[in-house]
Amino acid sequence: MVVLRIRNVHKRKCVLIFCFSVAVVITYRYLGMPRGGQRISRKIGLSANSSQFTMEGKPFRILGGSIHYFRVPRAYWRDRLMKMKACGINTLTTYVPWSLHQPQRGVFNFHTQLDLEAYINLAAELGLWVILRPGPYISSELDLGGLPSWLLQDGDMRVRTTYPGFTEAVNIFFDKLIPKVVPLQFKKGGPIIAVQVENEYGSFAKDDTYMPFIKEALQSRGISELLLTSDNHNTLKSGGVDGDVVSTVREILRRGMSINLYMFHGGSSFGFISGGLAEPSYKALVPSYDYDAPLSEAGEYTQKYHLLRDLFSQFNRGEGFPDLPVLQHKEAYEPAIMYQHLSLWDALSFTEGPFKSDMPLNMENLPMNNKNGQSHGYTLYETTITSGGVLTSGDNVKDRALVFVNKSYIGLFKRRNLELAVPDGKGQRTLSLLVENCGRVHQGRNLDKQRKGLVGDILLNNIPLREFTIYSLEMKPNFIYKFVDFKRTIHFVLQNNSLESNVFALVFTRLLGKCFLKLPVSLLFSWASSLYMAIPVIHLLNCQVGIKVLCLSTGSTWDATGPLDPSRLSTSPVHFSTGVSTRSLCSRSKKVTTRSVLRTRQILAWQLTFSDSHHLLYFLYAVCLLLF
Structure with a gap:
C-alpha cells in the first residue's frame, strides 16, 4: 500500500490547478466546441435570411425535435435526449408552462421535475442546441394553454392582450423566468440559439399591441438571441407540405430547409394538466401525449424513428451519429389489490x-x-x-x-x-x-x-x-398524502366464546409520522371496555394515544384526540348501551366535543392515533392480553 502525503502549503496549489483544468475542459468541450470539433466564436449567433439560417455567418440547418421536460420524468431526461441525438436531431425545442412554474401568485417552482436550467444544461452536455418557447401562452394541449387558472379570478380578465391585469402578471413571471435562461444563451456560452415570442398568436390576434409587448418583455430582460414566432399553417402566408412524415421531411430537407418535429417524444400530461378542445364541441383531452412521435410515450424506438434516422444520415455531412442507446428493461406491474377504500x-x-x-x-x-x-x-x-x-x-x-x-x-x-x-x-x-x-x-x-x-x-x-x-x-399531492403513506390491513381472529369467533379487520395506517388504528364496531362486541382497560396499560409504557369516534348515522366525527391521561378518564367502565358523552371518555379541556350523546347503533368505528408504530404494537399486545 502506498500512502501519498501532500504538505498543506502545496494543497491549495494542487486544488487550484485541478479546478482550473476542469474549468478549461468544460469550457472547451461545451462552450467552444459543441459541434464536430469546430470552435465557434459566439458573436453573431443564429440569424435568418430569405432562404436559410446561418450560425456565425455560415449556413446552418435546424433539425429540431420537441421534448417537454414537464412531460418526461426527470430520471428519463438523459435517456430521451440521447435517443434524440442518436437520431440525428441537433436542436431541442421545449415550451415553458407558466401554470406549473407559478401555481400561485408569488409562489414559483423551478425545482426537481421543473428544473428548467438543469434540463437546458443537460441538452448542452449532450451536444444539442435549444430553441426556448417561454410563452407566456403556449397552448400545448395544456389546461388553459399553460396559463395559470388564478388569472380568471379577475372577472374582467382578457388574457393574451395588454389588459393591465394580464401584463402585470406576465411581468412578474418573466422577472423570475428570464434571468434563469439569459446566462444559457448562445452568445453567453450556452445552448439557447433562439427564443419564440408567444405562440400561434395569428389564430388569436385580439390586440395589435400585445406581441410588441411580449417582444419588449423578453429583450428588456436580456434575451439577445434570434426571436421567432410560430403559427398554424393556415395562418402563415406560406402553406404546408402534404404527405406522410418521412416523405414530408425528405422534401423539406431536399429543399435545404430547416424542420422541427413536434413531438419527437411526447411523454405524458401528468395529473390534471391536460386541457380540452372547444370545437366543434367541448371534449376533454387524454393525459397521453404520445403524439405518434418517433419515440413512443414509453421512450421506445418506433419504425418512424428508424426511417427518420436513416433519412437524416443521408443529409449529414459531419461526423456519424451516436450509437442507439440500449432500451431500458421493463417489467409488468403486479396486480393491484385494493384492501380499503375511502368514500x-x-x-x-x-x-x-x-x-x-x-x-x-x-x-x-x-x-x-x-x-x-x-x-x-x-x-x-x-x-x-x-x-x-x-x-x-x-x-x-x-x-x-x-x-x-x-x-x-x-x-x-x-x-x-x-x-x-x-x-x-x-x-x-x-x-x-x-x-x-x-x-x-x-x-x-x-x-x-x-x-x-x-x-x-x-x-x-x-x-x-x-x-x-x-x-x-x-387532488394535489399534499391532499392525497393526508390519507395515507401506506396502508396495511391486519386481520385478527378473536377466538372468544362471548365473541362467537368473529373476525375483525383492524386497519392500520401510517401518515405523516403518526399511526392510526381503526377498530370497527360489531353488534356483538364493543371496544369501549377494552380501550378503557388497555389505555392505562400503554400509558405505563409512555405511549401517546388519541381517540376519534366516527358516527355512522350522521357521518360526523367527534374528536377527543391528544395524549390521554388515565387520571382524566371516567372512573367507571364505559358502556354505550345507554348512551354516553365523549367527555366521559376523555375530559381534556381542549379539543373535546360539545356533542352530548352517542348511541351504540350510531358508532361506526374507533380511530386511535399513535405517535409511532412501536406504541401501536404495545397497544395491540395489551388488548390481546386483556381479551384472551
Missing part, C-alpha cells in the same frame, strides 16, 4: 374548508390556496332542499356533476344534459353536486371564459338554490 363523504374531513357562500362560487374564486382559488380536480356543493321537482343547470355546470340527495346518487349533469328529476321526500334533505373540472380549453378565442365548477345559478322548480357549503377536492 367521498369520509374524505371531506381531509379537504380545505368547507366554505360557506350564499351563491355558488366557481373553482377559481374559492378562498383557498392563499386566495388563489382551486386549479383542478373536483368541488362538492351542498345545500338544503325541502321538496322534489325539476333541477335545472342552465349550462352552469363546468364540466359535469354527479348529483346526490342525502348521499344517494340520483343522476348526472353534463353538457347538453341540463335537467334532472329530484324525487320527492319528507323534511329537509341535503342536495349535493360533485362537480368535475375536465380541463380548460387550451386554445381559441374564449380562453377568458374557462371558469370551472358551478359558474351560475342552479334552479330547483325555477327557483335559484342558495346557502351552499362548498368542499374542494383539488
Whole structure:
C-alpha cells in the first residue's frame, strides 16, 4: 500500500490547478466546441435570411425535435435526449408552462421535475442546441394553454392582450423566468440559439399591441438571441407540405430547409394538466401525449424513428451519429389489490374548508390556496332542499356533476344534459353536486371564459338554490398524502366464546409520522371496555394515544384526540348501551366535543392515533392480553 502525503502549503496549489483544468475542459468541450470539433466564436449567433439560417455567418440547418421536460420524468431526461441525438436531431425545442412554474401568485417552482436550467444544461452536455418557447401562452394541449387558472379570478380578465391585469402578471413571471435562461444563451456560452415570442398568436390576434409587448418583455430582460414566432399553417402566408412524415421531411430537407418535429417524444400530461378542445364541441383531452412521435410515450424506438434516422444520415455531412442507446428493461406491474377504500363523504374531513357562500362560487374564486382559488380536480356543493321537482343547470355546470340527495346518487349533469328529476321526500334533505373540472380549453378565442365548477345559478322548480357549503377536492399531492403513506390491513381472529369467533379487520395506517388504528364496531362486541382497560396499560409504557369516534348515522366525527391521561378518564367502565358523552371518555379541556350523546347503533368505528408504530404494537399486545 502506498500512502501519498501532500504538505498543506502545496494543497491549495494542487486544488487550484485541478479546478482550473476542469474549468478549461468544460469550457472547451461545451462552450467552444459543441459541434464536430469546430470552435465557434459566439458573436453573431443564429440569424435568418430569405432562404436559410446561418450560425456565425455560415449556413446552418435546424433539425429540431420537441421534448417537454414537464412531460418526461426527470430520471428519463438523459435517456430521451440521447435517443434524440442518436437520431440525428441537433436542436431541442421545449415550451415553458407558466401554470406549473407559478401555481400561485408569488409562489414559483423551478425545482426537481421543473428544473428548467438543469434540463437546458443537460441538452448542452449532450451536444444539442435549444430553441426556448417561454410563452407566456403556449397552448400545448395544456389546461388553459399553460396559463395559470388564478388569472380568471379577475372577472374582467382578457388574457393574451395588454389588459393591465394580464401584463402585470406576465411581468412578474418573466422577472423570475428570464434571468434563469439569459446566462444559457448562445452568445453567453450556452445552448439557447433562439427564443419564440408567444405562440400561434395569428389564430388569436385580439390586440395589435400585445406581441410588441411580449417582444419588449423578453429583450428588456436580456434575451439577445434570434426571436421567432410560430403559427398554424393556415395562418402563415406560406402553406404546408402534404404527405406522410418521412416523405414530408425528405422534401423539406431536399429543399435545404430547416424542420422541427413536434413531438419527437411526447411523454405524458401528468395529473390534471391536460386541457380540452372547444370545437366543434367541448371534449376533454387524454393525459397521453404520445403524439405518434418517433419515440413512443414509453421512450421506445418506433419504425418512424428508424426511417427518420436513416433519412437524416443521408443529409449529414459531419461526423456519424451516436450509437442507439440500449432500451431500458421493463417489467409488468403486479396486480393491484385494493384492501380499503375511502368514500367521498369520509374524505371531506381531509379537504380545505368547507366554505360557506350564499351563491355558488366557481373553482377559481374559492378562498383557498392563499386566495388563489382551486386549479383542478373536483368541488362538492351542498345545500338544503325541502321538496322534489325539476333541477335545472342552465349550462352552469363546468364540466359535469354527479348529483346526490342525502348521499344517494340520483343522476348526472353534463353538457347538453341540463335537467334532472329530484324525487320527492319528507323534511329537509341535503342536495349535493360533485362537480368535475375536465380541463380548460387550451386554445381559441374564449380562453377568458374557462371558469370551472358551478359558474351560475342552479334552479330547483325555477327557483335559484342558495346557502351552499362548498368542499374542494383539488387532488394535489399534499391532499392525497393526508390519507395515507401506506396502508396495511391486519386481520385478527378473536377466538372468544362471548365473541362467537368473529373476525375483525383492524386497519392500520401510517401518515405523516403518526399511526392510526381503526377498530370497527360489531353488534356483538364493543371496544369501549377494552380501550378503557388497555389505555392505562400503554400509558405505563409512555405511549401517546388519541381517540376519534366516527358516527355512522350522521357521518360526523367527534374528536377527543391528544395524549390521554388515565387520571382524566371516567372512573367507571364505559358502556354505550345507554348512551354516553365523549367527555366521559376523555375530559381534556381542549379539543373535546360539545356533542352530548352517542348511541351504540350510531358508532361506526374507533380511530386511535399513535405517535409511532412501536406504541401501536404495545397497544395491540395489551388488548390481546386483556381479551384472551
